[in-house]
Amino acid sequence: MSISHNTVELVRATPPVLTAVSDILGESLREISQDERTGVAFHKHRFGGDLADREAGAIWCEGRLGTAVDPSRVVVTNGTQNSLLMLVASLVPPGSVLLTEALSYPQIGTLCNLVGATARSVKLDELGVVPDDFKRCCEEYRPKAAYLIPTVQNPTATILPSNRRHEIVAIARKHGVAIIEDEAQAFLPPNADAPIASLAPDTTWYVLTMSKSTSVGLRVGYFVAPDLRQLENVYARFKKMSMWFSSPITAILATRWITDGTANRILAAIRGEMAERHRILRDELTNVSYQSSPNSLHVWVKGASGLRDAAAIGEWASQRGVIVRGWNEFQVADSGGPHGARVSLTAGDQEALRTGLRKLNAGLGAQC
Numbered sequence: 295m296s297i298s299h300n301t302v303e304l305v306r307a308t309p310p311v312l313t314a315v316s317d318i319l320g321e322s323l324r325e326i327s328q329d330e331r332t333g334v335a336f337h338k339h340r341f342g343g344d345l346a347d348r349e350a351g352a353i354w355c356e357g358r359l360g361t362a363v364d365p366s367r368v369v370v371t372n373g374t375q376n377s378l379l380m381l382v383a384s385l386v387p388p389g390s391v392l393l394t395e396a397l398s399y400p401q402i403g404t405l406c407n408l409v410g411a412t413a414r415s416v417k418l419d420e421l422g423v424v425p426d427d428f429k430r431c432c433e434e435y436r437p438k439a440a441y442l443i444p445t446v447q448n449p450t451a452t453i454l455p456s457n458r459r460h461e462i463v464a465i466a467r468k469h470g471v472a473i474i475e476d477e478a479q480a481f482l483p484p485n486a487d488a489p490i491a492s493l494a495p496d497t498t499w500y501v502l503t504m505s506k507s508t509s510v511g512l513r514v515g516y517f518v519a520p521d522l523r524q525l526e527n528v529y530a531r532f533k534k535m536s537m538w539f540s541s542p543i544t545a546i547l548a549t550r551w552i553t554d555g556t557a558n559r560i561l562a563a564i565r566g567e568m569a570e571r572h573r574i575l576r577d578e579l580t581n582v583s584y585q586s587s588p589n590s591l592h593v594w595v596k597g598a599s600g601l602r603d604a605a606a607i608g609e610w611a612s613q614r615g616v617i618v619r620g621w622n623e624f625q626v627a628d629s630g631g632p633h634g635a636r637v638s639l640t641a642g643d644q645e646a647l648r649t650g651l652r653k654l655n656a657g658l659g660a661q662c
C-alpha cells in the first residue's frame with residue numbers, strides 16, 4: 295500500500311511530542327553529564343536496576359498500587375517487552391497455555407511463539423474481559439498464567455469495572471492461574487479502578503512502563519513480583535543475560551525524574567494535551583460510536599460494517615487518506631474478537647488529528 299503525503303497516520307499510541315518534555319530532557323541530560331557519578335555508572339551493568347532505581351520504581355508503582363512496595367520485589371528492565379519475555383518464559387513452560395484477551399497487545403503472541411507457549415483468548419465485551427468466559431477458559435485450557443490489560447485495554451480502550459476485577463481474581467485463585475497485569479496507560483485517566491495487583495498481590499505480576507506516561511524513548515519498565523521466592527525463579531533464568539538490563543543513562547534519567555517530581559510534571563502535561571485531543575475527538579468523530587477512557591492515547595471505533603472484513607480495512611482507510619489499525623492486527627490466538635479499529639489520538643499535532651478524524655468520520659458515516 296503506498297501512503298500519499300496527504301495521508302494522516304493515526305497509528306502509534308505513544309505520548310504526543312511536547313516541547314516542554316524536550317526542554318526537560320535537554321536540561322536533565324546536561325545535569326546528569328555534569329554529575330561525576332555518571333562516569334562510574336557507565337562502567338557497570340545495571341542488573342535489574344541499582345537500589346535507587348528500584349526504590350524509584352517502587353514509588354512509581356505505588357502511585358497505582360496504593361500501598362508501599364518493597365523495592366527488592368521491583369525489577370527494572372528496558373521496557374515492557376523485556377518484562378513480558380522474562381515473565382512468560384518463567385511462568386508458562388513450553389507446551390502450556392497463556393490466556394490473553396481476545397484482542398490484545400500483539401507482541402504477547404510473538405513472545406508466546408518464541409518460548410513455545412500457546413496463547414488462548416478470552417472474550418471481550420464493551421466493559422472488557424468477560425469473567426464467565428475467563429472461567430470457561432481456565433476449566434478448558436488449564437492455563438499457567440493470564441496476561442491482562444484491565445486498565446485502558448489495548449486495543450479496545452476500556453477500563454474493566456471493579457466488580458469484574460474481583461471476579462477475575464477469585465476465578466484465577468481457584469484455578470491456580472498467575473496473573474500478569476500490564477498497566478501501560480493506567481496513569482493517564484486521573485482515577486482508574488485499583489489494579490488487580492492491589493487486590494491479589496500474592497498471585498499477580500504487576501507490569502508498568504514509563505513509555506506511555508513520560509516518553510517512549512526512555513526505554514525503562516518495571517515489574518513487581520508477588521514475592522522474593524517467585525522472583526528468584528525468574529532471575530534464575532535471566533540473571534546473566536544483559537539484553538534486559540536498562541542502560542545506565544536511561545535508568546539514571548527515569549530515577550531522577552521520578553524522585554524529583556519531573557515524571558509527575560510530564561504526566562500532567564501529557565494528560566493536559568490528551569484532554570484537548572479528546573475534545574477534538576468529541577467534536578469530529580460524530581458519525582460512529584467509539585470506546586475511550588479519559589486521556590487515553592487511543593480509542594476504539596466499533597461496529598462499522600466496513601471494519602469487519604480485516605483485509606478491507608487498510609485499503610478502505612487509505613482510500614480516505616487516513617491509516618488506522620484494524621482489529622485483526624490485535625488478534626493473538628485465532629479467535630475472532632470484537633470488530634473495529636484502533637485510532638491513535640497522538641500521531642502528529644492537533645491539526646493533523648483533526649484532519650484525520652474528519653476524514654475518518656466522513657468515511658465511517660457512509661459505512662454505518
Ligand SMILES: Cc1ncc(COP(=O)(O)O)c(C=O)c1O
Pocket residue numbers: 307372373374375376399443448476478503504505510514515
Ligand atoms: C499494553 C502495552 N504494554 C506495553 C507497551 C509498550 O511498552 P514498552 O515501550 O515499555 O515496551 C505497549 C505499547 O504499545 C502496550 O500497548
